[in-house]
Amino acid sequence: MREKLRVAAYAVCVRDGRLLLARSPVPDGTFEWVLPGGGMEHGEDPYDTVVRELEEETGYRIEVTGLLGLDSFRQVLRGERLRAPVDHHGVRIVYEGRIAGGELRDEIGGSTDTAAWHDLADVPALTRVPLIDTALRLWRERPADGRVSATPGR
Template sequence: MSFRLAAYAVCIERGRVLLARHVASQGEPTWTLPGGGVEHGEDPFDAVTRELREETGLEGAVERLLGVDSRMIPAAAARAGVDHQNVGIFYRVRIIGGLLRAETDGATIDPTWTPLGQVSGLRRSSLVDTGMSLAQTVPPTGHVPPTPYGGLIQH
């Protein structure tokens, strides 16, 4: 089994959410939240703003911890072909500067402010729905039910 610890930025402003497309080595790109793997020895609090800057060119300030999501991706659907656990830490992040641009030499393209009403029609990672649910409900436990997969919602 493989494991990944990641930090994700939920940036919602003026009825829009900041998304970017992730281009995997195989398959169609999916829309996702800015964020990614926490490096060895790195604090997830620092990782989320580093990933935001790398993937979108924007500077952010963490406003609050929204919650933690742990999901299992079965081997048949995982990129490496083995069962995979992803633990995602979601933060509400406010944009404080920078210029919106694509990641250089990375797997994330097209950072875009997307109207909230258009998100449900996008082919997207379940991370988007989980992050938006946490941002909208702000549960005291920091946990929401797992996002179901299928249709437009991908692992």
């Protein structure tokens, strides 16, 4: 089975009790909310990745204010476009960020279609990726080892 490693960096940006999220389409035509961020380019520093990705997806420039932790997961991917199953390993670096400039806008021609602020209390009702819950736990709990227990339902 082919192995694939993907390293990505994301930011938790909370301002006035609201969390900044981006919306991403899924193959069935629906949408899910995601943390702003994304995959590292070869040779890119994760810090630079999260700054670049957040600006691309939201229009904001951020100041990274801390490293919250890491999330790692594995899954076997099977799909119509895949010739054979792939053992996918994702490593996600989660930072905390503060908006330092820019204007909120939608991404054009990227992996997301809109960006918006959501009240923290409303986040559990959103259709969202599990990483949001993991990242919010990292943000709230600030574990010394930068890890929280696995998210159910992966």
